[in-house]
Amino acid sequence: MNSTPLRPIIICKVAITFLFVICISPGQSAGGYKIGVILATSGPASEIGQPEEKILRALMSYGELQSGAGRVTLEYRDSEGKPERALEYLEQFSKDPKVLAVIGPSTSGEAIPLARKAAEYQLPLLALAASKKITQHPEDPSRTNPWVFQFAQNDALAAQKLVTTLASQSGSTQKIAFLYSEDGFGKSGAEVFQEAAKRASAIQVEDGAGKSGAEVFQEVAKRASAIQVAHHASYPPDLPHPEAVINAIPSEASAVVLWGTTPGPALLVAAMRKTKPNIPIYLSHGNASPAFLKAVGPAGEGVILMGSRVLLPLDASKDGSTERDKAIHVFQRFWALRFDSPPSHFAGHARDALYSALLAIEASSSPVSRDQILAALESLGTFTGVTGNFRFTPDDHAGLDQSALEVFVVRDGRFAILDAKKR
Numbered sequence: 450m451n452s453t454p455l456r457p458i459i460i461c462k463v464a465i466t467f468l469f470v471i472c473i474s475p476g477q478s479a480g481g482y483k484i485g486v487i488l489a490t491s492g493p494a495s496e497i498g499q500p501e502e503k504i505l506r507a508l509m510s511y512g513e514l515q516s517g518a519g520r521v522t523l524e525y526r527d528s529e530g531k532p533e534r535a536l537e538y539l540e541q542f543s544k545d546p547k548v549l550a551v552i553g554p555s556t557s558g559e560a561i562p563l564a565r566k567a568a569e570y571q572l573p574l575l576a577l578a579a580s581k582k583i584t585q586h587p588e589d590p591s592r593t594n595p596w597v598f599q600f601a602q603n604d605a606l607a608a609q610k611l612v613t614t615l616a617s618q619s620g621s622t623q624k625i626a627f628l629y630s631e632d633g634f635g636k637s638g639a640e641v642f643q644e645a646a647k648r649a650s651a652i653q654v655e656d657g658a659g660k661s662g663a664e665v666f667q668e669v670a671k672r673a674s675a676i677q678v679a680h681h682a683s684y685p686p687d688l689p690h691p692e693a694v695i696n697a698i699p700s701e702a703s704a705v706v707l708w709g710t711t712p713g714p715a716l717l718v719a720a721m722r723k724t725k726p727n728i729p730i731y732l733s734h735g736n737a738s739p740a741f742l743k744a745v746g747p748a749g750e751g752v753i754l755m756g757s758r759v760l761l762p763l764d765a766s767k768d769g770s771t772e773r774d775k776a777i778h779v780f781q782r783f784w785a786l787r788f789d790s791p792p793s794h795f796a797g798h799a800r801d802a803l804y805s806a807l808l809a810i811e812a813s814s815s816p817v818s819r820d821q822i823l824a825a826l827e828s829l830g831t832f833t834g835v836t837g838n839f840r841f842t843p844d845d846h847a848g849l850d851q852s853a854l855e856v857f858v859v860r861d862g863r864f865a866i867l868d869a870k871k872r
Contacts, residue, residue, distance in 0.1 A: 485542035487553035494530035496740035501799035543570035558633030580637035626680035630709030638708035715744035738793030757794035801834035
């Protein structure tokens with residue numbers, strides 16, 4: 450698609466889909482720019498990596514992103530979800546001076562070590578995974594890693610949303626079983642779930658070693674005082690024996706929280722429905738995708754989880770009045786015209802990362818450098834993504850707030866907003 454430069458950032462309107470794609474103004478570079486992409490498009494995390502890659506390729510196919518005599522191109526690498534492979538690809542990209550930034554990886558287990566190396570290589574990393582550790586400085590967790598930006602809702606936000614949801618439903622004492630996967634996402638989620646509630650003292654967590662941690666959020670402390678986490682355990686990501694994990698849940702547990710990515714939680718939900726058919730089940734945002742619905746089948750009915758508004762049916766977003774509602778509807782229409790499945794919120798993360806990378810390139814002076822990309826991302830102000838309204842600052846490279854997450858319930862095999870009146 451050709452474009453005529455009309456202003457610093459050119460918006461190219463794609464017919465039929467009404468998809469807006471940023472086009473880099475001609476004259477920015479004589480040789481073109483590259484953006485590296487590291488995604489888990491095969492292996493156990495492919496349900497995350499595949500929709501991320503799909504949207505990136507689809508967006509690029511609709512926009513010949515002109516940059517002088519060359520194009521802005523994406524170079525794809527499949528990490529298979531393996532940290533060592535992702536690190537190898539990051540090193541390769543770091544040695545290519547035309548690579549201005551890297552989008553990815555897909556999982557927290559990969560992103561945490563990559564974030565440390567990105568700082569060492571001084572290469573902007575636009576991470577698509579959720580652990581809050583990803584944006585922490587490698588030498589001082591209280592500071593922000595200047596070279597890493599996050600485009601998924603981090604697990605600290607998700608933990609707060611989850612505990613708030615649990616607290617809102619605690620009409621009587623609830624005893625919670627908390628199960629998490631033994632990988633980067635699960636371990637980080639288990640930590641932030643406990644950290645989030647240390648601001649009050651109403652939830653008591655007891656782990657396998659007999660240690661305990663005070664948990665609950667200050668703003669819901671009074672309502673959460675009836676919640677007790679009586680069982681806190683991990684499970685292997687490949688989950689060879691889901692029944693054994695379920696059988697270890699104490700009989701007094703009145704609800705279960707699962708923190709992991711599919712297939713593990715889907716297998717656990719199916720196993721629970723056989724032995725504990727009526728127990729309420731809550732999931733993290735690691736299962737906010739059609740892949741989870743397909744894997745869990747009818748057993749998923751009634752499960753509560755968090756995710757982006759892109760999970761809603763296309764018709765549900767068409768009447769939205771905010772800029773984000775409009776962005777989501779455009780994204781959903783574009784996806785529907787290209788693919789035969791609903792979008793996952795993982796695809797939204799990748800879309801937002803690409804969008805911000807192109808904005809940063811456009812905002813930089815020629816020749817564009819990696820330092821300029823970093824500075825541009827921090828000075829973009831608030832920009833609307835399908836995941837949420839991002840605002841990066843030198844002290845905050847997560848850039849999102851609670852409004853980026855919705856609480857959903859699975860009804861009739863689809864995601865629906867959890868109605869507070871029906872909780």
